[in-house]
Amino acid sequence: MMSDEVNTLLLPYQLNYSLWQVMFVIREKGGCTSIEMAEYLNVSKPSIAKRVHALTALNVLIHVETEDKRQKKLILSPQGEDLFKQCSVEIDHFEKALISQxxxxxxxxxxxxxxxxxxxxxxxxxxxxxxx
Missing domain, CATH: 1.20.5 (Single alpha-helices involved in coiled-coils or other helix-helix interfaces)
Structure with a gap:
C-alpha cells in the first residue's frame, strides 16, 4: 500500500517507486554501477537495466567512466538532482503525515x-x- 501511495505522488514526475529507488540509491551512494545497485536493492540486473534505461530517457542519469571499462558509474544529472529534491519534499511530507499520529x-x-x-x-x- 505504501508503494501505491508513493506511485501516486510520483506520477506527475513520470516516475514510480522502482525508479525512485534507483534514484535514491544513486544519490545516497554518490553514484554507483548497475551491478552495485542490483545487489543493494536485491533485484535482478535486467530489472535494474530497465529502470536505468527509463531514467536515462528522462535525462535523469549520467553514465560516467570507471577504472573498469566494462562498467559505467551512474550519477544523477543536474536535472535528476532537481527532480530528486522535488520528489523528496513530496515523499517527506507524505511520511510525516503518516507518522504524525x-x-x-x-x-x-x-x-x-x-x-x-x-x-x-x-x-x-x-x-x-x-x-x-
Missing part, C-alpha cells in the same frame, strides 16, 4: 527495533558470504 517515543523505539533487525540481517548475510 504516533508519539515521538514510540517512533524512536520502532526505529531502534528496525535498526537492530537490519543489523541482524546484515550479520547473517556476512556470515553466509564468508561461508561461500
Amino acid at each position: 504516533f508519539l515521538p517515543n514510540d517512533i524512536q523505539q520502532s526505529v531502534s527495533i528496525f535498526n537492530r533487525i537490519i543489523q541482524t540481517l546484515e550479520c547473517a548475510k556476512l556470515g553466509e558470504d564468508h561461508a561461500k
Whole structure:
C-alpha cells in the first residue's frame, strides 16, 4: 500500500517507486554501477537495466567512466538532482503525515527495533558470504 501511495505522488514526475529507488540509491551512494545497485536493492540486473534505461530517457542519469571499462558509474544529472529534491519534499511530507499520529517515543523505539533487525540481517548475510 505504501508503494501505491508513493506511485501516486510520483506520477506527475513520470516516475514510480522502482525508479525512485534507483534514484535514491544513486544519490545516497554518490553514484554507483548497475551491478552495485542490483545487489543493494536485491533485484535482478535486467530489472535494474530497465529502470536505468527509463531514467536515462528522462535525462535523469549520467553514465560516467570507471577504472573498469566494462562498467559505467551512474550519477544523477543536474536535472535528476532537481527532480530528486522535488520528489523528496513530496515523499517527506507524505511520511510525516503518516507518522504524525504516533508519539515521538514510540517512533524512536520502532526505529531502534528496525535498526537492530537490519543489523541482524546484515550479520547473517556476512556470515553466509564468508561461508561461500
